[in-house]
Amino acid sequence: xxSIKIKADNLNVYYGExxxxxDVSMYMEEKQVTALIGPSGCGKxxxxxxxxxxxxxxxxxxxxxxxxxxxxxxxxPSMQVEQLRERVGMVFQKPNPFPKSIFENVAYGPRIHGIAxxxxxxxxxxxxxxxxxxxxxxxxxxxxxxxxxxxxxQQQRLCIARAIxxxxxxxxxDEPCSALDPIATARIEELMGELKxxxxxxxxxxxxxxxxxxxxxxxFFHLGKLVEVDKTETIFSNPSDQRTQDYxxxxxx
Amino acid sequence: xxxxxxxxxxxxGIASYFLGNLRAKNLRTSxxxxxxxxxxYYGYYVALWAVVPALLILLMITSFKPFFxxxxxxxxxxxxxxxxxxxxxxLFTQIENTALGIKLFDENTILINxxxxxxxxxxxTSENLTYVTVLGLSGLLVLYSLFNIxxxxxxxxxxxxxxxxxxxxxxxxxxxxxxGIIFSLLYETLRFFSQVPITDFLFGxxxxxxxxxxxxxxxxxxxxxxNAFGAVPLFAGTFLIALIAxxxxxxxxxxxxxxxxxxxxxxxxxxxxxxxEILAGIPTVVYGFFAALTVAPLVRDIGQGAGLTVSSESALxxxxxxxxxxxxxxxxxxxxxxxxxxxxxxxxxxAMGATKRETIVKVLLPAALPGIVGSFLLAVSRAIGxxxxxxxxxxxxxxxxxxxxxxxxxxxxQIVVILIGDQEFDSPKTQSAFALGLTLFVVTLALxxxxxxxxxxxxERYD
Numbered sequence: 001x002x003s004i005k006i007k008a009d010n011l012n013v014y015y016g017e018x019x020x021x022x023d024v025s026m027y028m029e030e031k032q033v034t035a036l037i038g039p040s041g042c043g044k045x046x047x048x049x050x051x052x053x054x055x056x057x058x059x060x061x062x063x064x065x066x067x068x069x070x071x072x073x074x075x076x077p078s079m080q081v082e083q084l085r086e087r088v089g090m091v092f093q094k095p096n097p098f099p100k101s102i103f104e105n106v107a108y109g110p111r112i113h114g115i116a117x118x119x120x121x122x123x124x125x126x127x128x129x130x131x132x133x134x135x136x137x138x139x140x141x142x143x144x145x146x147x148x149x150x151x152x153x154q155q156q157r158l159c160i161a162r163a164i165x166x167x168x169x170x171x172x173x174d175e176p177c178s179a180l181d182p183i184a185t186a187r188i189e190e191l192m193g194e195l196k197x198x199x200x201x202x203x204x205x206x207x208x209x210x211x212x213x214x215x216x217x218x219x220f221f222h223l224g225k226l227v228e229v230d231k232t233e234t235i236f237s238n239p240s241d242q243r244t245q246d247y248x249x250x251x252x253x
Numbered sequence: 254x255x256x257x258x259x260x261x262x263x264x265x266g267i268a269s270y271f272l273g274n275l276r277a278k279n280l281r282t283s284x285x286x287x288x289x290x291x292x293x294y295y296g297y298y299v300a301l302w303a304v305v306p307a308l309l310i311l312l313m314i315t316s317f318k319p320f321f322x323x324x325x326x327x328x329x330x331x332x333x334x335x336x337x338x339x340x341x342x343x344l345f346t347q348i349e350n351t352a353l354g355i356k357l358f359d360e361n362t363i364l365i366n367x368x369x370x371x372x373x374x375x376x377x378t379s380e381n382l383t384y385v386t387v388l389g390l391s392g393l394l395v396l397y398s399l400f401n402i403x404x405x406x407x408x409x410x411x412x413x414x415x416x417x418x419x420x421x422x423x424x425x426x427x428x429x430x431x432x433g434i435i436f437s438l439l440y441e442t443l444r445f446f447s448q449v450p451i452t453d454f455l456f457g458x459x460x461x462x463x464x465x466x467x468x469x470x471x472x473x474x475x476x477x478x479x480n481a482f483g484a485v486p487l488f489a490g491t492f493l494i495a496l497i498a499x500x501x502x503x504x505x506x507x508x509x510x511x512x513x514x515x516x517x518x519x520x521x522x523x524x525x526x527x528x529x530e531i532l533a534g535i536p537t538v539v540y541g542f543f544a545a546l547t548v549a550p551l552v553r554d555i556g557q558g559a560g561l562t563v564s565s566e567s568a569l570x571x572x573x574x575x576x577x578x579x580x581x582x583x584x585x586x587x588x589x590x591x592x593x594x595x596x597x598x599x600x601x602x603x604a605m606g607a608t609k610r611e612t613i614v615k616v617l618l619p620a621a622l623p624g625i626v627g628s629f630l631l632a633v634s635r636a637i638g639x640x641x642x643x644x645x646x647x648x649x650x651x652x653x654x655x656x657x658x659x660x661x662x663x664x665x666x667q668i669v670v671i672l673i674g675d676q677e678f679d680s681p682k683t684q685s686a687f688a689l690g691l692t693l694f695v696v697t698l699a700l701x702x703x704x705x706x707x708x709x710x711x712x713e714r715y716d
Contacts, residue, residue, distance in 0.1 A: 085606035
């Protein structure tokens with residue numbers, strides 16, 4: 001068994017009066033891809049946004065319970081959220097490059113965390129990140145062009161490059177391919193396969209095929225509850241819960 | 254008379270709406286006629302026929318009537334041929350007054366008495382005639398249009414077309430007004446430039462139009478003409494005061510906008526924003542005496558305390574208060590612009606581990622920059638056009654100075670000074686106001702145009 005990177009313990013999340021997550025407990029293994037599936041509004045995005053405390057931005061959101069990364073509770077008062085997010089990168093549903101140049105987009109994280117010692121250091125980080133995100137060859141001649149001018153798939157890979165530029169342990173991906181065409185999707189999935197050798201990846205996806213293709217473990221969410229989490233093969237071939245069975249066979253969702 | 258008549262027309266209009274509606278419904282049920290539009294469109298159709306031509310005729314009658322009445326009443330005097338235009342119009346006023354029972358002169362000649370009778374008679378007759386014409390026309394057209402309702406008539410199309418014409422006319426009013434203003438400005442400005450060379454006006458360093466007099470014969474005293482209308486001191490004063498105003502309003506407005514859009518809780522926002530916007534609603538004259546009575550003495554006292562010579566009316570005081578006044582222009586617009594930066598960019602920055610400040614400075618402000626610049630430009634054009642504060646707090650002396658503690662004057666202020674009181678409208682002094690107005694107009698128009706272009710470029714960016 002792989003070592004455990006992230007552990008969620010009895011996580012309850014409320015948006016104002018409404019409870020979005022009910023007693024979610026699960027763990028995620030290091031340097032593996034964990035997929036979270038489930039119908040819309042089931043809480044899988046809420047869950048992934050707890051892992052880098054993105055829900056802090058929402059005033060009415062309240063989180064109870066514990067999430068440990070490498071044994072440290074990220075909701076502990078001593079935890080600095082900026083440092084947490086340096087270690088836990090995130091890629092969003094819609095590609096959201098900053099309205100800056102390609103270079104500046106990737107250099108953003110290293111700059112604010114003071115990672116690069118000097119200019120050539122920074123350039124090296126940017127080039128390496130773009131290479132890891134399989135984007136460098138396509139943009140190497142126009143690093144100073146606007147990041148927003150790239151195609152959708154390229155923009156998403158730029159966002160991945162941006163996320164890995166600060167050398168995180170974990171990359172969260174919130175439906176990273178839902179705004180992309182099948183070819184761009186295939187490239188991102190291929191990229192995930194490469195990235196998991198270095199990073200722990202958590203991916204929320206609507207596509208069960210995608211979960212089956214990229215992940216080693218899969219969790220199924222329904223109505224704010226984690227119904228079942230297990231090895232991906234088990235979830236898709238022999239789920240123990242009737243609701244999982246119904247969902248993966250397309251009876252609802 | 255006008256009020257009753259218009260009310261009557263409107264009543265006819267309402268009644269004819271129901272008539273048209275009813276007739277259309279009857280036709281539909283009794284003859285199984287397949288009408289092209291819904292019944293109420295036939296109602297509107299009949300009502301339009303009842304109201305619109307009648308109102309147009311009324312408008313024509315009322316605008317031409319005074320002229321004809323005057324001609325008719327004065328016909329005896331005109332026939333005498335010994336009166337000039339002015340005398341005739343004076344006579345007519347006298348006749349009107351007499352008819353009202355006001356007797357200012359004792360020269361009640363037979364002619365005037367006769368004219369008074371004529372006036373009373375024509376007033377009465379014309380009123381009756383107007384009633385008959387307008388109401389008669391309205392009624393006839395109602396009948397015509399009622400009988401016109403059949404299955405070939407597409408009343409919906411006609412109503413829509415009428416509305417199109419109405420909308421077009423309304424927008425034409427604003428456009429024609431603008432065009433009219435521009436042309437009257439241009440006309441007077443050209444007259445001014447025929448007496449004072451445009452280069453003297455634009456590049457001259459001395460502004461003292463009060464030195465120009467018109468001699469008795471109507472000739473100009475040309476000795477001082479050349480260096481009386483140099484507008485550079487005014488441009489400089491305007492620029493100086495606007496600059497001071499921007500120095501106050503840009504930082505305050507921008508920081509307010511950042512606080513409102515990124516930090517303030519919805520509750521604080523809800524009450525703070527309207528209060529800030531009230532600043533823009535305070536009459537400028539109130540700002541003016543605030544500037545003159547409170548800020549200017551304060552500036553003077555502080556300046557004197559620091560050992561500086563400060564005039565009691567200073568560009569600094571006026572610019573400062575003007576800056577306060579235009580804060581809401583910047584804060585409101587910038588707030589909207591910053592808020593409209595997509596949430597996904599904020600999240601992207603936070604997810605990289607950026608703090609709020611880093612997110613604002615490095616992502617939000619650069620993304621919103623064109624819109625923010627647009628708000629600055631709109632604020633500048635407001636500052637340049639502002640008059641009252643400067644009149645009250647910055648003085649009227651056209652002095653070429655860059656010292657903010659000195660008195661200064663602006664284009665708008667000088668226009669006020671030039672046009673206050675009784676003025677001859679053919680002296681270059683008065684006409685120079687039009688030249689100044691046109692200059693101001695061109696500058697503000699250019700600024701607004703640039704601002705709108707910048708804002709437009711910005712709005713295209715995210716979709």
